[in-house]
Structure formats: structure tokens, C-alpha cells
Amino acid sequence: xxxxxxxxxxxxxxxxxxxxxxxxxxxxxxxxxxxxxxxxxxxxxxxxxxxxxxxxxxxxxxxxxxxxxxxxxxxxxxxxxxxxxxxxxxxxxxxxxxxxxxxxxxxxxxxxxxxxxxxxxxxxxxxxxxxxxxxxxxxxxxxxxxxxxxxxxxxxxxxxxxxxxxxxxxxxxxxxxxxxxxxxxxxxxxxxxxxxxxxxxxxxxxxxxxxxxxxxxxxxxxxxxx
Amino acid sequence: xxxxxxxxxxxxxxxxxxxxxxxxxxxxxxxxxxxxxxxxxxxxxxxxxxxxxxxxxxxxxxxxxxxxxxxxxxxxxxxxxxxxxxxxxxxxxxxxxxxxxxxxxxxxxxxxxxxxxxxxxxxxxxxxxxxxxxxxxxxxxxxxxxxxxxxxxxxxxxxxxxxxxxxxxxxxxxxxxxxxxxxxxxxxxxxxxxxxxxxxxxxxxxxxxxxxxxxxxxxxxxxxxxxxxxxxxxxxxxxxxxxxxxxxxxxxxxxxxxxxxxxxxxxxxxxxxxxxxxxxxxxxxxxxxxxxxxxxxxxxxxxxxxxxxxxxxxxxxxxxxxxxxxxxxxxxxxxxxxxxxxxxxxxxxxxxxxxxxxxxxxxxxxxxxxxxxxxxxxxxxxxxxxxxxxxxxxxxxxxxxxxxxxxxxxxxxxxxxxxxxxxxxxxxxxxxxxxxxxxxxxxxxxxxxxxxxxxxxxxxxxxxxxxxxxxxxxxxxxxxxxxxxxxxxxxxxxxxxxxxxxxxxxxxxxxxxxxxxxxxxxxxxxxxxxxxxxxxxxxxxxxxxxxxxxxxxxxxxxxxxxxxxxxxxxxxxxxxxxxxxxxxxxxxxxxxxxxxxxxxxxxxxxxxxxx
Numbered sequence: 001x002x003x004x005x006x007x008x009x010x011x012x013x014x015x016x017x018x019x020x021x022x023x024x025x026x027x028x029x030x031x032x033x034x035x036x037x038x039x040x041x042x043x044x045x046x047x048x049x050x051x052x053x054x055x056x057x058x059x060x061x062x063x064x065x066x067x068x069x070x071x072x073x074x075x076x077x078x079x080x081x082x083x084x085x086x087x088x089x090x091x092x093x094x095x096x097x098x099x100x101x102x103x104x105x106x107x108x109x110x111x112x113x114x115x116x117x118x119x120x121x122x123x124x125x126x127x128x129x130x131x132x133x134x135x136x137x138x139x140x141x142x143x144x145x146x147x148x149x150x151x152x153x154x155x156x157x158x159x160x161x162x163x164x165x166x167x168x169x170x171x172x173x174x175x176x177x178x179x180x181x182x183x184x185x186x187x188x189x190x191x192x193x194x195x196x197x198x199x200x201x202x203x204x205x206x207x208x209x210x211x212x213x214x215x216x217x218x219x220x221x222x223x224x225x226x
Numbered sequence: 227x228x229x230x231x232x233x234x235x236x237x238x239x240x241x242x243x244x245x246x247x248x249x250x251x252x253x254x255x256x257x258x259x260x261x262x263x264x265x266x267x268x269x270x271x272x273x274x275x276x277x278x279x280x281x282x283x284x285x286x287x288x289x290x291x292x293x294x295x296x297x298x299x300x301x302x303x304x305x306x307x308x309x310x311x312x313x314x315x316x317x318x319x320x321x322x323x324x325x326x327x328x329x330x331x332x333x334x335x336x337x338x339x340x341x342x343x344x345x346x347x348x349x350x351x352x353x354x355x356x357x358x359x360x361x362x363x364x365x366x367x368x369x370x371x372x373x374x375x376x377x378x379x380x381x382x383x384x385x386x387x388x389x390x391x392x393x394x395x396x397x398x399x400x401x402x403x404x405x406x407x408x409x410x411x412x413x414x415x416x417x418x419x420x421x422x423x424x425x426x427x428x429x430x431x432x433x434x435x436x437x438x439x440x441x442x443x444x445x446x447x448x449x450x451x452x453x454x455x456x457x458x459x460x461x462x463x464x465x466x467x468x469x470x471x472x473x474x475x476x477x478x479x480x481x482x483x484x485x486x487x488x489x490x491x492x493x494x495x496x497x498x499x500x501x502x503x504x505x506x507x508x509x510x511x512x513x514x515x516x517x518x519x520x521x522x523x524x525x526x527x528x529x530x531x532x533x534x535x536x537x538x539x540x541x542x543x544x545x546x547x548x549x550x551x552x553x554x555x556x557x558x559x560x561x562x563x564x565x566x567x568x569x570x571x572x573x574x575x576x577x578x579x580x581x582x583x584x585x586x587x588x589x590x591x592x593x594x595x596x597x598x599x600x601x602x603x604x605x606x607x608x609x610x611x612x613x614x615x616x617x618x619x620x621x622x623x624x625x626x627x628x629x630x631x632x633x634x635x636x637x638x639x640x641x642x643x644x645x646x647x648x649x650x651x652x653x654x655x656x657x658x659x660x661x662x663x664x665x666x667x668x669x670x671x672x673x674x675x676x677x678x679x680x681x682x683x684x685x686x687x688x689x690x691x692x693x694x695x696x697x698x699x700x701x702x703x704x705x706x707x708x709x710x711x712x713x714x715x716x717x718x719x720x721x722x723x724x725x726x727x728x729x730x731x732x733x734x735x736x737x738x739x740x741x742x743x744x745x746x747x748x749x750x751x752x753x754x755x756x757x758x759x760x761x762x763x764x765x766x767x768x769x770x771x772x773x774x775x776x777x778x779x780x781x782x783x784x785x786x787x788x789x790x791x792x793x794x795x796x797x798x799x800x801x802x803x804x805x806x807x808x809x810x811x812x813x814x815x816x817x818x819x820x821x822x823x824x825x826x827x828x829x830x831x832x833x834x835x836x837x
Contacts, residue, residue, distance in 0.1 A: 015455075029450060047472065062513060147487070
């Protein structure tokens with residue numbers, strides 16, 4: 001990071017009109033970061049999604065009413081299983097990327113299919129949990145705790161669906177490919193892998209949020225202070 | 227960051243002659259790094275639909291954005307005429323009821339800020355100029371870029387559809403403050419507000435697709451030799467504004483989604499407990515102030531999303547038409563980046579009257595005043611660029627000079643309003659209307675006009691008529707000042723904004739004539755814009771063909787294989803850059819400009835002045 005900042009500020013202090021500088025600049029390749037355009041796109045999407053989810057978190061913390069009923073979410077429930085599914089996806093993506101690094105293409109097709117299937121499983125799990133919540137009388141308009149819960153999980157699900165759209169395109173190509181050509185798709189696969197890791201990080205932040213910023217926890221904190 | 231400068235072993239130095247076709251170069255001096263990145267595989271449309279409608283060429287997409295944004299701008303202009311008709315001559319047009327007036331105000335504001343200015347600067351100029359100026363064949367994701375435009379088009383269609391639904395468009399004011407926005411009694415609180423929110427959400431999604439392209443093309447797809455600090459300031463402005471937009475628009479998206487849910491399924495994100503006609507509504511627990519924070523977290527950077535591209539473009543236009551290198555290039559870049567960063571820390575100066583903690587107001591007043599520093603630096607640098615320049619007083623330069631004066635005016639009143647104690651009494655008066663129209667209405671529009679006159683020959687191959695251009699400028703410039711100078715005075719004497727009619731109030735009776743005068747000036751300024759439309763039509767039919775690079779500019783867009791540039795921009799070989807784009811009037815040079823592609827061996831006896 002410090003290297004990045006040093007280079008960034010170094011760039012901004014260049015004097016492009018000076019002839020000595022020009023000799024160095026003439027050797028420039030025209031690329032700022034040593035990244036593929038796909039990975040660059042995923043990083044930028046991370047930035048946008050981070051702002052988006054941070055604003056929802058902020059909105060949630062800003063508007064927790066004192067009489068929040070959070071017991072349902074705090075009980076052991078399907079969210080834990082879904083979190084586990086996301087961890088399994090992350091594990092398989094790490095396998096894929098390490099296989100790519102070692103140019104081992106044998107298991108990549110199978111693992112790519114697996115991460116897609118597990119992602120759909122996660123989405124169905126989320127829908128199932130929504131149904132459970134609604135059956136217990138907790139709707140999106142019940143209170144701001146559940147409103148935030150539904151909107152967050154919906155946006156996270158849409159974020160995942162967006163990723164699955166590109167997963168479909170990449171997986172479609174890879175499945176038709178001969179084994180030795182799969183390495184040509186390395187940039188796309190690495191970008192997908194990063195995307196899913198980010199989804200996991202956002203999910204964990206959310207998971208901590210709903211378990212920490214709720215009235216039971218806040219009440220417990222208050223007892224500590226008093 | 228990559229090791230972009232490293233001269234790895236095994237590369238063979240090539241002379242620029244081999245690469246650019248220029249003569250008389252020496253290999254040692256004109257070393258360029260061999261092409262290492264693969265050529266972009268472009269999709270060339272063959273049918274009318276794929277070539278002109280669902281086209282993937284950034285230049286065509288830029289023109290599509292431009293024309294759609296101009297269409298929305300004309301709608302916004304007509305709405306402003308109707309508003310001024312009501313304010314200057316109340317009751318003259320019987321069909322303008324109070325509800326209609328508020329709908330016109332709301333739609334005018336939202337259209338002009340988001341659908342006209344943002345789309346035009348980033349979608350229009352961004353698409354057309356970025357690939358050309360950085361030496362790329364196209365945006366990095368042309369298909370996504372095309373989707374971006376069509377998403378914008380659908381957003382505009384939905385917004386315009388709200389004029390025709392029962393109850394009409396929303397009349398909640400362009401800030402869409404809850405709770406009144408979605409409650410009965412506010413014009414357009416049914417379908418109107420819903421269509422507005424859906425349209426805004428689509429706009430943000432569409433823009434994100436475009437923004438992704440602008441950012442990655444600038445960062446990762448420049449041509450050889452084009453370092454970040456060799457980029458024209460136009461690209462710096464558009465790039466930084468895009469970064470701002472990518473970080474600020476999610477706030478608009480989140481608030482649009484949350485408000486839609488409040489409206490449709492009864493959530494209470496922004497809705498407190500409300501009594502209506504003695505009856506308690508089902509809402510409760512939400513915060514309208516939260517919406518204000520979210521809205522202005524988007525809304526204030528939005529000012530700079532419009533202003534930064536304007537700053538960049540005007541810097542380039544002034545440099546080219548004053549035949550002088552831009553004064554303080556590095557400082558200009560720092561100022562653009564600095565303003566962009568600071569713009570995220572000033573949002574609550576729009577909320578001084580919301581009842582905030584005084585320390586909160588103190589903080590935001592301080593940050594607001596700090597942001598004036600880099601902004602003032604830019605103004606000084608424009609003036610110092612003009613100082614002892616070989617200024618050409620053509621239409622482009624007139625628009626640039628008009629911009630500087632207008633921006634200084636609007637900026638200074640912004641410093642007034644940045645102070646809490648001054649803002650509180652002025653906040654709900656016409657002083658604020660005058661301020662923001664000067665700084666983010668008229669000033670950016672002047673840059674747009676200058677840019678249109680400057681780049682029209684590149685886009686069409688013909689030069690716009692100068693005489694008509696000057697008429698257009700003077701009518702707009704004098705007319706705009708006739709509107710907004712008196713409006714500051716109206717604000718000082720306490721005339722409130724957002725009123726449908728001024729009635730027989732003491733502060734207004736002293737200014738009835740002035741109010742009528744403002745309306746007449748507004749009609750004139752609006753009508754004057756049709757001079758440009760006439761000029762464009764006349765030029766396209768019978769205009770003078772433009773010579774190649776008619777303004778003798780240095781940046782890459784003027785050095786394409788054809789003019790107007792074809793799909794792919796640069797013919798068989800991409801250009802190779804050897805210098806920044808501001809080498810004008812360099813002592814010892816044959817001409818008063820040295821294009822970015824000129825290798826050092828062709829200008830050995832020149833010496834660029836320090837800046």
C-alpha cells in the first residue's frame with residue numbers, strides 16, 4: 001500500500017515538459033497498473049459496492065429504534081448454513097486459482113461448475129430464509145431492522161447474480177475448451193475469483209453487523225458502561 | 227503499479243520513423259518502447275442498426291449521449307420558460323397551477339443536473355474524447371459501453387413518461403425530500419415519484435457501466451509514451467469526475483431504492499411517525515434527515531462531477547486558443563484531484579437549516595472554505611495562461627472567458643453561503659438560486675458551448691460559422707447576467723424561493739419590475755440557444771470544410787488518420803507519444819505548436835519554458 005501511495009504521489013510530481021523526464025516517459029508502456037482489464041474492472045466494482053453497502057450499514061446504524069425485536073435473527077438459523085456455503089465457494093475458488101498458477105487444468109472445469117452450483121444453492125438458501133422470516137411474521141416493513149436485513153440481502157443477492165451472469169459466460173467458454181486452452185482464460189477466472197472473495201468479505205461484514213448492532217448487544221454494552 | 231518504465235532486456239529500440247512514419251529521426255533520441263500489449267479486437271457493425279443504433283464505437287456512443295442529453299436539456303429549458311412565465315407574469319398562462327409549477331421546478335432541476343449536464347460531460351465528451359486523447363482504439367469494454375447508453379436512454383424515456391401518467395411528474399423539488407415527496411398532497415406522489423426513482427436507479431446503473439469503461443481506458447489502455455502526466459487536462463477532469471461519480475452515485479441508488487420501498491411496500495427508512503388528518507399513518511421509526519445526508523453525499527460531489535470536466539476542458543481550450551502552455555500543469559492536476567477528494571467532506575453545507583449540531587456546521591463550513599483554495603488556484607492559472615499569450619478572440623475563447631468570469635462570480639457567492647451564519651438567512655431566498663445557477667448552470671454550459679465550437683470540426687469535418695457563434699455568445703452571456711445579477715438582489719431583500727406566486731408582499735412590491743425583467747431575459751437566453759441549432763444545421767448543409775487540425779492543437783484527437791476519425795481512430799498504427807500536449811509557441815520551433823507525436827529529433831533546437 002505504501003509503495004502504491006509513493007508511486008501515486010511520485011507520478012503526480014512528474015514534470016512532463018522537462019527533457020530529462022521526457023526520456024523516461026518515452027519508455028512508458030501506457031498502462032498504469034500491472035493488471036488485466038478484467039481484474040481492474042472487478043477492483044472498481046469492489047469500490048462501488050463497498051460504498052453502496054457501507055451506506056446501507058450506516059443507514060441501518062443511524063436508524064435503529066430502541067424497541068427493536070431482533071430475537072428471530074439472533075437464533076441459530078439458516079444464515080449460518082449459507083455463510084458456510086460461501087466459505088466452501090471461497091475454498092474452491094482458491095483451489096482453482098492455485099491450479100491455474102501451477103498450470104494444472106485437470107480439475108478446473110469441475111471446480112468452476114461447483115462454485116456456480118454452490119452459488120445458486122446460496123441464493124436458494126437466502127430465498128428459503130426469507131420465506132421462513134415471513135412465515136414468522138417478520139416482513140420488510142415490520143421495522144427498520146428487518147427492512148435493512150431484506151434490502152441488504154436482496155442487494156447482496158443481486159450482486160451475486162451479476163457475478164453469476166459473467167460466471168455463466170466464462171464457464172460456457174471453458175466447458176467447450178480443450179484442456180490445454182483453459183490457461184487462456186486465466187484473467188477471467190482470476191477476476192471471478194476476486195469477485196467471489198469480495199462477496200464473502202461483504203457478507204461477513206454484514207453478518208457481524210446484524211449480530212453486533214442489535215438491541216440485545218447494545219443493551220449488553222450499556223450494562224458494561226453503567 | 228506496474229513497472230511501466232523499466233527497459234527490460236531483449237527489447238529492441240525502434241525509431242519513431244518506423245512507428246510513426248516521420249522523417250529525420252535518430253534512433254537514440256526517439257526511442258519508444260515496442261508495442262507489448264495486444265491490439266484491441268473491435269466489433270465493426272455492418273448494418274444500419276449495428277453501425278448507428280446499437281453501435282459499439284465510443285465516438286458514436288458519445289454523439290448518442292450528447293444528442294439525448296441535449297434533448298433533455300431542451301425539455302428543461304422549456305420548463306424554465308414556463309416557470310419564469312408564471313413568476314414574472316402570474317396568471318398570464320392560466321394552465322400553470324401551483325401543482326404544475328412545482329412539477330416544472332422539480333423536473334427542470336433533476337433534468338438539468340443529472341440527465342443533461344452529467345450525461346453530456348461524461349457520457350458525451352467522455353466517450354468521444356477519452357479514447358482519442360489517450361491514444362486508444364476504443365473503450366476497453368465496447369459492448370458494456372453500448373449497454374450504458376441504452377440504459378441511459380431507457381432512464382430518460384421513463385423520466386419523460388412521468389409527464390403523461392395520472393397525477394403527472396413529481397413536484398417534490400429536485401431534492402425529493404421525504405416525507406412529503408411520497409405523501410398525498412404533493413404533486414405526482416403516485417406514479418410520478420415512482421417513475422422518477424426508477425429512472426434515477428437505471429441512470430446510476432447505466433452510468434456505472436460507462437464509468438467503468440472511462441476509468442479503465444484511462445488507467446490501462448493508453449498508448450505508448452502516454453504517461454498520466456502527459457494526458458490533457460480534459461482527460462484528467464473527466465477521469466476524476468468519473469471516480470467521484472462512481473463513489474457518489476451509490477448514495478443516490480441506495481436512497482432511490484429505499485424511498486421506493488417506503489412508497490410501495492410501506493417500509494420506514496425515511497418516514498417518521500406521521501399524523502395525517504388526525505389519523506396515524508403506518509409509518510414510524512425512519513429518519514428524513516438520513517435521506518438528506520444520503521442525497522447530499524451524492525449531491526455535492528455531483529457539483530464537481532459537472533465542474534471537473536468543465537475545468538479540464540476549459541484549460542485545454544484556453545491553452546490552444548491562447549497559444550501558450552497551460553500555466554502550472556501539475557498544480558492543475560493536483561487541484562482537480564484535491565477538489566475531487568475534498569468534495570466528499572462538504573455535503574452537509576446543504577443542510578445548515580436542518581437543525582444540525584453547531585459543531586457539525588462548523589466542520590462543514592471549514593471544509594467548504596478549504597475547497598475554495600484549489601478552486602481559486604485553477605482560476606489564477608487560467609488567467610496566468612492568458613497572460614502574454616497570443617490570444618485569439620474567436621468564439622471558443624469568448625466562451626472560455628465568459629466561463630472564467632461566471633465561475634468566479636458563482637464561486638464567490640458560494641463562499642458567502644458556505645458560512646453558516648450567512649447561509650441561514652439566505653438559504654431559502656433567490657440568492658441561492660442565483661448562486662447555483664451561476665456556478666453549476668451557466669458556467670459549465672459556457673464550457674460546453676466552447677467545446678462544441680472547438681471540437682465540431684473534428685466530429686463533422688466542418689467549421690461552425692463564427693459570426694453566428696459570436697451572436698450566440700453575447701446573447702447568452704449578457705442575457706444570463708441579466709437574469710442572475712438581479713436575482714442576487716432579490717435574495718438580499720428576502721424574496722423566498724420555491725414560491726409559486728409572490729403575492730402582494732412588501733419585499734416583492736419593490737422588485738416587481740425586476741422580476742419581470744428577469745423573466746424577459748430568461749426568454750431571450752433560451753431563444754438564443756436556437757442560434758446554435760441553426761448554426762449547426764446550416765454548417766452541416768453548407769458549412770466550410772475544416773482543414774485538418776484547424777486550431778493547430780497538439781493533443782492526439784487532432785492527429786488521427788482521418789478527420790472525422792474512423793472506427794479504430796488511428797488507422798493501422800497507434801500513435802506514439804513523445805511529449806505533453808501543451809507545447810505552444812516554443813522558442814526555436816518551426817511552428818507555434820508541437821504535436822504530442824513529434825519525436826525529439828524533429829525539434830532538437832527548441833527549449834520549452836518552465837511552468
